[in-house]
Amino acid sequence: MNTLDKFHNWRRKLRWDKQYAKGRWDSMKTSKELSRYSTIIGYLTILGKENPSILDLGSGEGVLNEKLPAHYMYNYFLGIDFSKVSIEKAKAKEFPNAEFQCKDIHTFTPERKFDVIIFNEVFYYVHEKERVKVLEKMIDHLEDDGIIISSIYREAPHLWELFNQRLEKINFVTVRTEEELRYWQIGVYCKKGSENNDEPAS
Numbered sequence: 530m531n532t533l534d535k536f537h538n539w540r541r542k543l544r545w546d547k548q549y550a551k552g553r554w555d556s557m558k559t560s561k562e563l564s565r566y567s568t569i570i571g572y573l574t575i576l577g578k579e580n581p582s583i584l585d586l587g588s589g590e591g592v593l594n595e596k597l598p599a600h601y602m603y604n605y606f607l608g609i610d611f612s613k614v615s616i617e618k619a620k621a622k623e624f625p626n627a628e629f630q631c632k633d634i635h636t637f638t639p640e641r642k643f644d645v646i647i648f649n650e651v652f653y654y655v656h657e658k659e660r661v662k663v664l665e666k667m668i669d670h671l672e673d674d675g676i677i678i679s680s681i682y683r684e685a686p687h688l689w690e691l692f693n694q695r696l697e698k699i700n701f702v703t704v705r706t707e708e709e710l711r712y713w714q715i716g717v718y719c720k721k722g723s724e725n726n727d728e729p730a731s
């Protein structure tokens with residue numbers, strides 16, 4: 530990103546902070562978004578390994594974590610978000626085995642590998658010049674038998690192409706709601722050649 534891009538990114542961060550402070554994103558917790566979280570959690574529990582380590586990129590105030598079933602266990606959960614306000618809210622929830630850190634996805638480098646990496650409504654916020662770099666960095670920090678789950682609002686073929694080129698698709702779904710224009714596409718991927726994808730080749 531050049532200096533101007535960095536400036537815009539910084540302004541966006543301030544905007545997110547203000548919105549989180551005002552409760553603008555409380556709608557994420559309502560039933561309107563439930564089918565999206567349910568699908569992600571379904572993939573996580575069915576296709577992810579037991580007791581995984583999870584990296585939630587752009588975790589916000591930890592809504593995904595909040596929606597996980599009480600019996601679901603992970604050995605470590607790291608949520609990162611560049612909004613300090615959202616991270617403070619997530620930390621206050623004191624999820625067990627979970628950490629939340631204020632980091633910008635553009636510059637964040639994980640210190641370990643993860644079994645599950647989640648881009649939940651965040652990939653389109655990554656600057657277009659940085660998307661490949663960010664995705665490839667995350668793939669480098671995915672365990673060989675790990676999965677990446679991504680949720681993207683409405684249609685974004687140019688973004689899915691980046692996932693499809695670098696990873697093997699395990700499953701892909703369009704999650705619709707009663708509102709015609711409120712829908713998401715959610716994909717689950719593994720590393721190319723990973724035994725995680727046991728679907729017969731078509």
Ligand SMILES: C[S@@+](CC[C@H](N)C(=O)[O-])C[C@H]1O[C@@H](n2cnc3c(N)ncnc32)[C@H](O)[C@@H]1O
Pocket residue numbers: 545557586587588589590591592593609610611612615632633634635649650651654655
């Ligand atoms: C639509 S919200 C989704 C929040 C959460 N993943 C969920 O679905 O509940 C997008 C989130 O991405 C975060 N975000 C946007 N740009 C980011 C960046 N450059 N680095 C880290 N987080 C970012 C925002 O602060 C916000 O919390």
